[in-house]
Amino acid sequence: MSSLQQDCVADRDALGMGCVWSSGLFVGLADRVSSVASAFPSRVAIDDGGVEVSYGALESRSDALAHRLRLLGVGPDRVVGVVLRRRPEMVAVLLAIWKAGGAYAPLDPEAPAERLAGMVADCGAVLVVSERELASRLPADVDLLLIDGGEDVFAAPVQAARPAPGPVHADQLAYVIFTSGTTGRPKGVGVTHGALSMHIEAIGALYGMGEADRVLHVIAWSFDGATECWAAALAHGGRLVLGDPKAWTAEDALAEIRRSGTTIVGMSPALLETLAEAHSRSGSGPLPVRSWTAGGEAFGIEAFARVRQAFWPARIINGYGPTETVITPLLLAVTSSTPASAWEGASWLPIGRPVGARTAHVLDESLGEVGIGVEGELHIGGLGLARGYVGLPGLTAERFVPDPFGPPGGRLYRTGDRVRRRADGSLDYLGRLDQQLKIRGFRIEAGEVEAHLLAHPRCREAAVVAASREGQAHLVAYVAGEAKPEELSAHLAGRLPEPMRPSLIVQLPSLPRLASGKLDRRALPAPTWTARAYAAPETKTEQRLAALMGELLGHARVGRHDGFFQLGGHSLLAAKLVAQIRKEWGSPIGLAELYSVATLAELGALIDRHDESGTTADIDALLAQWEES
CATH class of the missing domain: 1.10.1200.10 (ACP-like)
Structure with a gap:
């Protein structure tokens, strides 16, 4: 073992993380999966509704595709767009991109074509991997590799191979995930292998993951949580159970959990509550799940209580984190021994403490630490930060600031979230400082929706807010101009995914303004939830x-x-x-x-x-x- 490797082991033991350091070589996640495949080739890696894929098959196919990708120019820091439906081949594609030295950008196949084209261009994709039924939705000038195009892309090509890219570096790009942007265009967040591997290793330790675990995957591939789900399961020798949220009811999901023997499940609080309600209704016995994770949006105390009662005595974890801080930098674990009165008086379940080699600071406007119980902005530091926004150095510098509390060269990410530290060291989430919204787990910049509304030639003013109805958040747009709400709805349909389209568009003569000329959001009228002009159902x-x-x-x-x-x-x-x-x-x-x-x-x-x-x-x-x- 080299001195560098010895240092890595010492760091790992001290921090509870994998072999990661800021600028050296380390054992990446693809290598971790390969090690499992080498030792246990016949072990099941993926369970897709009873169709099983072994680690050996996954390894050979991802190796062959990696060979082909290198011939097509994929290498370190070269991004490959991935537009695929939920299928086992997706995992082989993502592993192959890493093995070729590249980074992947998983894109929602149901996103509007214009939005897909913009994301492919913005991440600088050298290639897009897709399938026949989706190819027509992609830009005509992009280089495509179809996994079902008639040629078996998972078989080794006959052409002379380029040299292998060599060991992966911790600061090499692993993936690009797109989030909503204030300019009207989504922004790509680039995450390195070092930050991701640290997180996956820390998550595995916190969850106690091993070969006996079966992890249910129902998160959309375009979310960073999907990467944690598949990479953590396979890097720790477990089994990935592919779910089908597009076709499943809550009852279907519970039946699949029983069939597959799923032990770990992660989803949004709203969907978790749906499963809890269905399970309570069914009156059936205990489920095999030992750990449930809620993430993507704030977890209300009352909803949490219902989920806990339904799934008792399984552990429930509340995960928090912007994409810029690598999936879930903070977690709160609630076990059967945690008293129900632990968060009495809170509206939301606390978001917990830092995971792995991370720090969390509650700061005032002058970047000074505030005391226990005092509200401030959450800043996250340590090794688990993204590299930054792809192609947006100015925005990167604005959001990722020097860390005055850590070693030279360290950074803090300004989350824009209001929090306060509790006496036990965990953090309470209190809401946003800006106009960023969370709707059904989707992170949405109000400015992006407003920009698309204002792009309509007959929309003069626009403001987008979140409004609550029966405890659920909805997007509401307030507009002024000649364009009718139905025109604007049609205008947005071709530009934004459904969760980013307002549930209600309210037309006003003009939007209320303060004396300074700024929009007075508090003066916007309360939304009236009524049906549109009635048109009788036809079929x-x-x-x-x-x-x-x-x-x-x-x-x-x-x-x-x-x-x-x-x-x-x-x-x-x-x-x-x-x-x-x-x-x-x-x-x-x-x-x-x-x-x-x-x-x-x-x-x-x-x-x-x-x-x-x-x-x-x-x-x-x-x-x-x-x-x-």
Whole structure:
């Protein structure tokens, strides 16, 4: 063992992290997975609804694809866009990109084509890996590699190979994740291998992860939490269980958890509460899950209490963290021995303490530490920070500032979140300092939505806020100008994903202003949640859907242009609607698909398309190739 490796082991033992240092070589996550595959090739790595993929098959296929990617120019700090649906091949693709020395940018295949094109351009992707059904949504001038294009990309190419890229460096780019941006365009956050590996190692230690664990993956691939889910499971020798949130009801998810023997589950608090409600309703026995994690949005105390009661005595973890601080830099673990009175009087569950080699400071406007119980802005430091925003050095310098509390060269990330430290050292989340919003787990910059509204030639003013209805947050836009709300809704549909589109657009003669000329957000009128101008449902599917939605939402009449969330629907009611759709039509509609449509008419058309769709034999055949080769 070299002196550098000895130093690494000492650091790992001291900090509870993997072999990571700021500028040297280390054992990366792809190598960790390869080590498991070498020792246990026949062990199941991926379980996709009962279709199993071994570590050996995953290793050979990712090796072959990495070889091909190097021939196509992928190497250190070269970004590869990934636009794929949820399937086992996704994991092989991501591992292959790392093995080729590159970084991946997972992009939402359901995002508007214009938004996809912008993200591909902004991350400087040298290549995009996709599939036939999605290729038409990508820019015509981008280099594409299709995993189902007729040639087996998971078989080693016959061309002479380029030299292997060599060991990975801790400061080499691992992935780029896009988040909402104030300019009207999403911004890419670049994360290095060192920061990611430190986090995955620390998470594994905190969770006590090992080969017996089976980790359910239901997080969208375009979120950084998806990387933690698959990388932590495989790097620690466990099994990744692929879920299908687009097709599942809460009952389906619980059934899959039982079938697969899932031990670790992570999802948004709203979806976790949906599962808890379904489990309590079923009256069935204990689940195999030993650890539930909620993340992506604040976890209300009352919702937490219901989840804890339903899943007792399993551990419940509340995860917090912006993408810029690598997934979940702070965690709070609640076990069966934690007293229910621990957070009496709080509105939200605390967000806990730093994970791994990180620091958390509560600072005032002068970057001075404040005392226990005093509100301040959360600044996160240590090794678990992103490199910065891709192609945006000015914004990077603004948000990542010098760390006055750490060693020279250290940085702090200004989160923009208001917190206060509790006497036990954990942190309470109190809300945002700026106009960033959280809707159904999506991090949304109000300025980005406002910029797209103002891009309409007949919209003169725009302000976007979050408004609560029956305990659930909704986006509400206030506009002034000649453009009607329905025009603006159609305008946004082709530019923003559904969670970023306002549930309600309120037209005003002008927006209220302070004497300084600044927008007076407190003077904006309270939203009135009413249906749009009534248009009778046309098809039998629409008519039946209108009856179901009206019953759930308490509306006597629901028109074909009304939207479920615009009428006040929230995640718990959405789960009930999806369950009724499955029962009524037998159609594999899931929560994600309900979120993707704007109106009753669109949902009806989606159900009818499912009824008329063909088989998925081509996908099933592709899955079958995994173990044959």
